[in-house]
Amino acid sequence: MSDKRNLFNKVWDLHTVQTLPGGQTQLFVGLHLIHEVTSPQAFEILRDRKLSVAFPERTIATVDHIVPTSSQARPFLDGLAEQMMSAIEKNCAEFGITLLDLKDERQGIVHVVGPEQGLTQPGMTIVCGDSHTSTHGAFGSIAIGIGTSNVAEVLATQTMFLSRPKVRRVVVNGELASGVYAKDVILYIIQQLGVQGGVGYAYEFAGTTFDSMSMEERMTVCNMSIEGGARCGYINPDQTTVDYLQGRSFVPKGADFERAGKWWLSLASGEDAQFDDVVEFRADEIEPTVTWGITPAQSVGISQPLPKVNEVAADEQRLIREALDFMGLKEGQSIKGTKIDVAFIGSCTNSRISDLREAARIVEGHRVSPHVKAIVVPGSQLVRKQAMAEGLHKIFEAAGFEWREAGCSMCLAMNPDKLQGREVCASSSNRNFKGRQGSPTGRTLLMSPAMVAVAAIEGHVADIREFAGVLV
Ligand code: SF4
Numbered sequence: 001m002s003d004k005r006n007l008f009n010k011v012w013d014l015h016t017v018q019t020l021p022g023g024q025t026q027l028f029v030g031l032h033l034i035h036e037v038t039s040p041q042a043f044e045i046l047r048d049r050k051l052s053v054a055f056p057e058r059t060i061a062t063v064d065h066i067v068p069t070s071s072q073a074r075p076f077l078d079g080l081a082e083q084m085m086s087a088i089e090k091n092c093a094e095f096g097i098t099l100l101d102l103k104d105e106r107q108g109i110v111h112v113v114g115p116e117q118g119l120t121q122p123g124m125t126i127v128c129g130d131s132h133t134s135t136h137g138a139f140g141s142i143a144i145g146i147g148t149s150n151v152a153e154v155l156a157t158q159t160m161f162l163s164r165p166k167v168r169r170v171v172v173n174g175e176l177a178s179g180v181y182a183k184d185v186i187l188y189i190i191q192q193l194g195v196q197g198g199v200g201y202a203y204e205f206a207g208t209t210f211d212s213m214s215m216e217e218r219m220t221v222c223n224m225s226i227e228g229g230a231r232c233g234y235i236n237p238d239q240t241t242v243d244y245l246q247g248r249s250f251v252p253k254g255a256d257f258e259r260a261g262k263w264w265l266s267l268a269s270g271e272d273a274q275f276d277d278v279v280e281f282r283a284d285e286i287e288p289t290v291t292w293g294i295t296p297a298q299s300v301g302i303s304q305p306l307p308k309v310n311e312v313a314a315d316e317q318r319l320i321r322e323a324l325d326f327m328g329l330k331e332g333q334s335i336k337g338t339k340i341d342v343a344f345i346g347s348c349t350n351s352r353i354s355d356l357r358e359a360a361r362i363v364e365g366h367r368v369s370p371h372v373k374a375i376v377v378p379g380s381q382l383v384r385k386q387a388m389a390e391g392l393h394k395i396f397e398a399a400g401f402e403w404r405e406a407g408c409s410m411c412l413a414m415n416p417d418k419l420q421g422r423e424v425c426a427s428s429s430n431r432n433f434k435g436r437q438g439s440p441t442g443r444t445l446l447m448s449p450a451m452v453a454v455a456a457i458e459g460h461v462a463d464i465r466e467f468a469g470v471l472v
Contacts, residue, residue, distance in 0.1 A: 006269040007236055008167045008202045011142050015125045017159055024161045030124035030141075032059045032154050033110050034097070036066055036084040037414065038129030042152035043091040054158040056096040060119060061088055063101055064109045065414045069377050069404035072102050081415065095155075106249075108380020108406040111135040111348035115219060116380055118248025122237035122264035127154055132348050132430060134225040137234035138218035139241055140267055142202070144232050165231045166276035168201045169269075172209040174283030178471040179464040181358075182217035183224075183350060183428070183448035185209065187289040187299045190228040192281065195297045198230030201277070204269060205235050209283045215244040216352045223349045224430050227296040236268035288464050291432045291446040292335050293323030298432075299446070300335055302463045308332045326434060327443050328422075335461050338445065340426045342419060343374040343456035344437075345401075345449045347411035347429035351379030353386050355428065355449040360392040362453040362470050368400035369459030375402045375417070377409040401456070413438025426455035 003010070017026040032055075034042075039061070046053070053059055066081040076082040092099035100106045106117060111132055114120040122140035127133060129151045136143035146160065153160050170189060190197075203225050210218060218235045225233025242261045245251045252260045287301040298320075300306060306324070308331045309317050324331060329338070345351070345359050356378065368374045376396050378384035384406050387393060393403040410417040411429040418438025419425055425437055425444050432444035445461060454467045464470055 002270060002272055004270070004272055004274050006167050006169075006204060006273040006275060007140055007234060007267050008142060008204065010267055011123055011125065012164060014123070015142075020161070024163050026159050027125055027162055029127050029154050029158050029160060030058065031114070031119055031126045032158070033114055033119070033126065033128035033133070034059060034061045034151065035110050035128070035130065036063045036088040038148045038151055039091065040084060040087040041148050042129075042155055043087070043095065045149075045152040046095070046155055049156075051156045053095045053097065053155045058158060059097045059155065060114075061092050061097050061099040062107055062110050062113050063088060064406075065408045065412060067102065067405070067407035068416050069407045069409045070416065072405055078416070105381045105385065108378075108383065109348045109351065109408055111219075111223065112352060112379030112383065115139065115215070116248070116382060118245055118251035121245065121251065121260070122241060123267050127160065131226045132223050134230070134232045135219050135223040135348055137222040137225065137232050138215060139245075140234055140237035140264065142232060142234065143222075145226060165200055165202045167204055168198070168230075168277040168279065169204045169206055169275040171207040171278065171280040172205070172283055173207040173280070174209060175212070176209060176283050176286065179288055179450070180283075180286050181448040181450060182213055182220040184286050184289040185283070186221045186224040187291065187296065187446065188286045189281065190224065190297045191289070191299045193228055193279065195227065195295045196229045198225065198228040201230050203228070203230040203233040204275070205233060206269070207280075210235050211238065214354060215240060216354045219352070220349055224296065227430060237264045238268065288448065288451055290335050290451065290461055291444070292327060292329055293320070294326055294432060294434050295319070295323070296430070296432060296446060298323050302336055302461070305332050305334055306330070335445070336463060338461045339424065340372060340445070340455050340460060341423040342410075342425040343368070343372055343452050344377070344410045344425055344427045344429065345375070345452050346377030346379070346409045347427075348379060348408070349430040350428035350449045351377060351383065353383050356383065356387045356392050357390070359449045359453040360395040362450055362464075362467070363399040363401065363457060364395045366399055366457045368456045372456050372459055373402075374400060374456040375404055375410070377404040377417075378406050381406045399457070410437050412436065418442075426452045426461065428452050
């Protein structure tokens with residue numbers, strides 16, 4: 001008899017320790033990723049209760065949020081950042097956890113490092129004290145962001161209690177047009193379904209558009225599932241997944257790899273798999289997409305006007321007005337032509353080598369507009385090294401970008417990279433909430449790294465499809 005369970009339910013069932021009378025599941029956690037910001041309090045809880053880490057070999061730490069990207073010399077100028085760094089070093093040493101610190105070339109943003117090292121594998125349950133843990137779902141795992149108190153729970157027991165979400169299949173079929181990227185696809189999905197649309201659901205992204213994406217593109221999509229309210233997002237493993245993982249440090253070798261590969265492929269939702277909901281979109285509906293507001297759902301295709309307040313549902317009008325006021329934009333206007341002050345290429349959404357290659361291809365031979373501060377922040381030291389081996393840093397620097405060390409940088413601005421005052425930032429990151437980039441009045445326009453590159457050169461939001469010679 002065929003298994004009608006989708007991948008999510010197969011993986012959930014495989015990791016179920018017990019189901020509580022109230023319906024919650026105690027789920028075994030295959031991989032726990034930790035970083036310097038949400039782990040110190042968790043280790044203090046362990047110390048207070050005289051507990052050890054249940055599975056140190058299933059726990060991996062890196063440092064990313066607070067790391068300065070212009071100079072990583074210790075001690076950091078920011079005393080609090082230095083304290084967090086010292087705490088994770090001490091905690092990992094004391095509890096026997098591998099730490100990929102600044103001296104380790106595997107260091108980088110936690111959601112870049114996991115896949116890069118092959119720690120992230122299909123069929124796993126993965127948690128991390130960071131919302132964008134959903135990134136790892138690109139490999140066909142259940143990857144969930146957790147809070148600080150849950151970090152302590154997972155360290156102590158390698159399990160956590162969760163309610164099983166429903167599963168919505170989000171289907172996109174067709175070929176993306178030139179100048180349209182994975183980032184545009186996920187911004188479009190969130191625009192269509194809303195920031196609350198995924199509440200109570202895991203998203204399975206399926207269809208020919210995702211089938212033909214690289215693993216790095218799939219990570220961009222799954223990274224932002226959380227921005228659409230979903231508990232997590234995933235894509236079924238296929239040959240692209242298996243090929244990406246082959247040879248990575250933490251992936252089995254030889255016959256074990258062959259065996260693992262077969263098992264990974266067997267987890268994919270079958271043709272008759274059942275879902276709680278299915279929505280479908282067409283790739284040719286999607287154009288380069290830019291957020292104009294203060295939630296990731298407030299976005300428009302670059303050729304579309306901003307909404308008019310009285311044309312949207314009554315319960316949305318207040319938020320639209322608030323967003324227009326905050327952003328200094330007018331209803332019905334075009335986002336194209338909006339002047340920017342800062343261009344940021346980085347974050348766990350878009351700081352991988354394929355993102356940097358595409359941005360470098362666009363900026364080559366051009367100059368950043370004189371009024372724009374532009375920075376490129378690779379997602380990991382290995383991405384940085386690869387980019388430099390390919391000479392990408394020289395292209396960015398010749399164009400007037402600053403080439404930085406690996407870290408979260410301006411995505412969250414828990415480090416010196418912050419917007420100032422009312423600056424407008426074209427950003428390849430994932431959140432445009434008020435104050436997200438370090439200034440309470442700073443304004444964020446989310447877009448693909450390619451569109452950030454074009455905006456940096458033009459000095460304003462522009463349509464990549466109209467930028468000389470870029471489209472192939
Ligand atoms: S890049 Fe941004 S979203 Fe990603 S882990 Fe860092 S702070 Fe979180």
